[in-house]
Amino acid sequence: MAPVGRTLLILALLIAGYGIFASLYGVRTGRREWVDSGRRAVYSLAGVTTVAWVILEAAFLRSDFSFNVVAAHSSTTTPTFYKLAAPWSSQEGSLLLWVWLMSLWSSLILFLTRHRVREIAPYATAVLLGFGAFFTSLAAFFANPFATSANPPSEGAGLDPLLLHPSMMIHPPMLYSGYTLMTVPFAFAVGALITGRLGSEWLSVTRRFALAGWLFLGVGIVLGARWSYTELGWGGYWAWDPVENAALMPWLCITAFIHSMMIQEKRGMLKVWNVSLVLASGTLAILGTFLVRSGILDSIHAFGASTLGVPFVILLAVMISGGIGLVLWRREQLRSDAQIDSLLSREAAFLFQNLVLVAMVFVIFWVTFFPLISQAITGTKVSVGPPAFRPFIVPLALVLVALAGIGPIIAWRRVTAANLRRNFLIPVLAGISCTVILIAVGGVDDRPFALAMFGLGTFVLASVAQELWRGVGARRAMTHELPPVALVSLVRRNRRRYGGYVVHAGIALLLIGVAASSSFQHSRNVTLMPGQSTSVDGYKIAYVRPTVAATSQKLSFGAVLRVSKGGHPVTTLRTTRGFYPSQDPTQGPIGRFFNGEADSNVGLRAGLTRDIWTVVNPDLTPLQSRISQGDALFTAAIKKTESASLHLPPASAQTAMSQLWQLRDEAIVGIASRYVTHPWPINFLFIVDPLVTWIWLGTLVVILGGLIALWPVPRLVRRRAKAAAPARTAPAPVAPVREPA
Amino acid sequence: MDVVVVVVVLFVVVLVISAPLRRARQTDAAWTGELAELEAAREAKYREIRDAELDHRTGKLSDADYEALDSVLRAEAVVILRQLDDVKERAATAPAPASGR
Numbered sequence: 001m002a003p004v005g006r007t008l009l010i011l012a013l014l015i016a017g018y019g020i021f022a023s024l025y026g027v028r029t030g031r032r033e034w035v036d037s038g039r040r041a042v043y044s045l046a047g048v049t050t051v052a053w054v055i056l057e058a059a060f061l062r063s064d065f066s067f068n069v070v071a072a073h074s075s076t077t078t079p080t081f082y083k084l085a086a087p088w089s090s091q092e093g094s095l096l097l098w099v100w101l102m103s104l105w106s107s108l109i110l111f112l113t114r115h116r117v118r119e120i121a122p123y124a125t126a127v128l129l130g131f132g133a134f135f136t137s138l139a140a141f142f143a144n145p146f147a148t149s150a151n152p153p154s155e156g157a158g159l160d161p162l163l164l165h166p167s168m169m170i171h172p173p174m175l176y177s178g179y180t181l182m183t184v185p186f187a188f189a190v191g192a193l194i195t196g197r198l199g200s201e202w203l204s205v206t207r208r209f210a211l212a213g214w215l216f217l218g219v220g221i222v223l224g225a226r227w228s229y230t231e232l233g234w235g236g237y238w239a240w241d242p243v244e245n246a247a248l249m250p251w252l253c254i255t256a257f258i259h260s261m262m263i264q265e266k267r268g269m270l271k272v273w274n275v276s277l278v279l280a281s282g283t284l285a286i287l288g289t290f291l292v293r294s295g296i297l298d299s300i301h302a303f304g305a306s307t308l309g310v311p312f313v314i315l316l317a318v319m320i321s322g323g324i325g326l327v328l329w330r331r332e333q334l335r336s337d338a339q340i341d342s343l344l345s346r347e348a349a350f351l352f353q354n355l356v357l358v359a360m361v362f363v364i365f366w367v368t369f370f371p372l373i374s375q376a377i378t379g380t381k382v383s384v385g386p387p388a389f390r391p392f393i394v395p396l397a398l399v400l401v402a403l404a405g406i407g408p409i410i411a412w413r414r415v416t417a418a419n420l421r422r423n424f425l426i427p428v429l430a431g432i433s434c435t436v437i438l439i440a441v442g443g444v445d446d447r448p449f450a451l452a453m454f455g456l457g458t459f460v461l462a463s464v465a466q467e468l469w470r471g472v473g474a475r476r477a478m479t480h481e482l483p484p485v486a487l488v489s490l491v492r493r494n495r496r497r498y499g500g501y502v503v504h505a506g507i508a509l510l511l512i513g514v515a516a517s518s519s520f521q522h523s524r525n526v527t528l529m530p531g532q533s534t535s536v537d538g539y540k541i542a543y544v545r546p547t548v549a550a551t552s553q554k555l556s557f558g559a560v561l562r563v564s565k566g567g568h569p570v571t572t573l574r575t576t577r578g579f580y581p582s583q584d585p586t587q588g589p590i591g592r593f594f595n596g597e598a599d600s601n602v603g604l605r606a607g608l609t610r611d612i613w614t615v616v617n618p619d620l621t622p623l624q625s626r627i628s629q630g631d632a633l634f635t636a637a638i639k640k641t642e643s644a645s646l647h648l649p650p651a652s653a654q655t656a657m658s659q660l661w662q663l664r665d666e667a668i669v670g671i672a673s674r675y676v677t678h679p680w681p682i683n684f685l686f687i688v689d690p691l692v693t694w695i696w697l698g699t700l701v702v703i704l705g706g707l708i709a710l711w712p713v714p715r716l717v718r719r720r721a722k723a724a725a726p727a728r729t730a731p732a733p734v735a736p737v738r739e740p741a
Numbered sequence: 742m743d744v745v746v747v748v749v750v751l752f753v754v755v756l757v758i759s760a761p762l763r764r765a766r767q768t769d770a771a772w773t774g775e776l777a778e779l780e781a782a783r784e785a786k787y788r789e790i791r792d793a794e795l796d797h798r799t800g801k802l803s804d805a806d807y808e809a810l811d812s813v814l815r816a817e818a819v820v821i822l823r824q825l826d827d828v829k830e831r832a833a834t835a836p837a838p839a840s841g842r
Contacts, residue, residue, distance in 0.1 A: 003743050
């Protein structure tokens with residue numbers, strides 16, 4: 001089916017080209033049928049790339065090594081679950097995934113808006129198909145997933161062991177969905193700029209897609225953090241890696257847009273700012289893809305150096321220069337209709353929050369690209385690393401959390417001193433109380449930033465709780481519903497507002513977790529023999545016994561550890577390090593099973609207050625002499641058996657080789673067993689980390705809030721609201737019509 | 742088999758893309774964009790009125806502030822509604838957009 005896949009890629013390119021022409025011709029001549037045909041080109045692109053994707057997945061599932069990409073990224077021993085995920089571990093497959101997801105999201109928005117935004121949509125269609133054409137060209141001409149080999153190998157190289165993790169099944173599609181969803185607001189912003197329709201219409205159309213992109217990208221980022229925490233074996237969840245930063249920048253930018261677009265919707269302000277944020281988010285999403293594809297910055301996530309850098313640089317140059325040109329061209333129409341009435345208003349808080357978010361993006365961009373900037377200026381690539389981020393990001397994050405608490409409890413347009421007192425009293429008292437209690441308990445005096453984050457996080461949680469409490473009270477005063485029923489009704493009828501508040505609470509939980517785990521972490525790197533123990537943060541950790549396991553996939557060397565505190569058992573931890581067979585024949589017939597790629601399986605006891613985390617890093621040097629002996633013996637035996645096989649019937653030759661492989665496997669198990677029978681000192685990393693679980697719980701709360709905000713308003717509520725509002729805005733005096741809160 | 746798959750996909754694509762071109766010719770009226778933009782502005786204003794009302798009920802706005810704000814918002818909504826009426830009036834008197842081959 002590879003030729004079909006290659007043909008479909010060419011067909012996809014032709015469809016994208018036609019769609020761009022049809023959309024632009026239709027909108028320029030005012031002929032609706034051509035615009036509709038252009039929109040249907042997007043549906044067709046989605047259909048064709050879906051078929052192409054199914055062909056690629058089927059090749060992976062069948063272990064069809066005639067596909068180069070399958071031979072390089074899968075093997076017959078790769079579990080089926082991971083064969084499904086293997087396509088996006090490759091450069092070629094991930095490009096196809098990008099264009100496939102982009103075409104699906106584009107089809108969805110163009111279908112939903114087929115009777116709306118009729119002036120803007122054709123230009124947006126052309127832009128989306130432009131992205132489709134770009135990525136299809138890359139997949140067709142630079143990194144073709146359907147390239148085949150005339151002499152396919154009998155076995156594939158297998159999937160990178162680090163990617164053998166459940167979150168890898170959903171982390172890349174989540175990130176890519178986030179990136180591709182961000183092209184949707186970008187395309188509609190370009191359409192709005194070209195047509196000059198810069199009011200509320202394009203915002204109302206793209207809001208939900210911006211929110212979906214924000215949610216998907218955010219979930220993708222946290223899944224990556226979870227993978228790092230449980231798979232990479234260094235004990236952290238965030239390393240300020242360029243690829244991590246590349247995902248964080250558009251997420252911060254679209255977060256700013258989701259807030260500032262409300263100011264434009266309500267007040268007609270910040271039009272330049274909003275289109276700029278959307279254009280920046282779209283460009284940063286492409287930049288993120290570029291960083292992963294090009295390998296220009298060193299990252300554990302990057303695909304290594306490739307030839308895709310130049311096309312991406314050209315695309316980014318077009319996006320940046322085109323975006324700036326369009327904004328300058330429409331600068332008159334982008335003037336604000338109003339001004340901020342007071343600095344004590346929600347608009348002002350949102351604006352300040354936007355500035356903080358953009359400042360964060362600027363810092364992250366500057367420090368991430370500093371190696372390239374330094375190389376361009378001095379000729380030397382200088383990496384500054386994580387410490388360069390903290391002095392800027394930590395204070396900005398504190399301001400951001402404070403604003404996340406202020407936003408929900410401050411009113412739009414104007415605030416009086418009495419209202420400020422009434423709304424801020426309880427949350428501020430809660431924040432101060434938390435801070436005072438923590439100071440009294442002790443242990444936080446030398447970590448002022450963490451202490452401030454705990455106080456501000458409590459302030460946010462209290463402000464959200466107060467809002468929900470008062471909302472439920474207002475609802476019950478009108479309807480006399482039971483509190484839980486009133487809460488559900490309140491949230492259902494005001495999903496944007498209360499979904500947003502829940503997100504704020506989740507972010508507060510998450511950042512409290514980040515502050516605690518990064519400021520109060522205790523770690524120890526120690527070498528132990530079975531029976532020996534060490535102490536970390538009051539926990540006694542004893543190395544009970546070594547473990548070894550040999551499967552067709554890998555050799556695992558591990559340890560069983562017993563954790564106790566004050567003489568009371570706490571938990572038993574099991575950690576292993578797995579070695580996957582290398583495909584490099586120079587490693588030797590035995591050595592290649594001990595010297596291939598390795599992954600870590602951490603021993604983790606997660607809890608609400610703290611995680612106890614450990615990883616074993618076994619040094620296999622004591623086995624090396626036996627491995628070398630085995631290599632010499634089996635190299636000679638293999639040569640001898642192969643020569644002898646030339647004079648034997650094929651069935652007998654195969655039997656002879658099978659017996660030899662069986663002996664080799666027994667030798668490998670025998671050598672590996674010495675890890676248990678003749679144990680030697682093994683290196684462990686132990687970490688006791690408080691409140692890490694809050695990061696994952698906070699994320700779940702954020703997802704819940706995001707889904708609430710994304711969920712469509714029930715039709716009944718929309719109808720009632722539509723009926724009520726015109727009545728209340730009628731110029732003649734009318735009886736007040738009250739829409740239940 | 743490969744050729745059959747490609748031909749079937751190509752046939753479906755051509756069918757889907759060319760369907761609108763086989764319909765009667767359609768032209769959008771000049772006022773469509775303006776109308777859609779005003780309708781979006783109206784919805785946003787209604788939402789703002791509802792938000793102010795909820796802010797008042799939950800104590801973020803005092804009675805006096807709410808009354809002042811509500812009357813401003815209503816006045817802004819009335820302006821949008823009048824603009825909408827103007828566009829609709831123009832639309833009613835304008836010649837119908839082209840439709841046919």
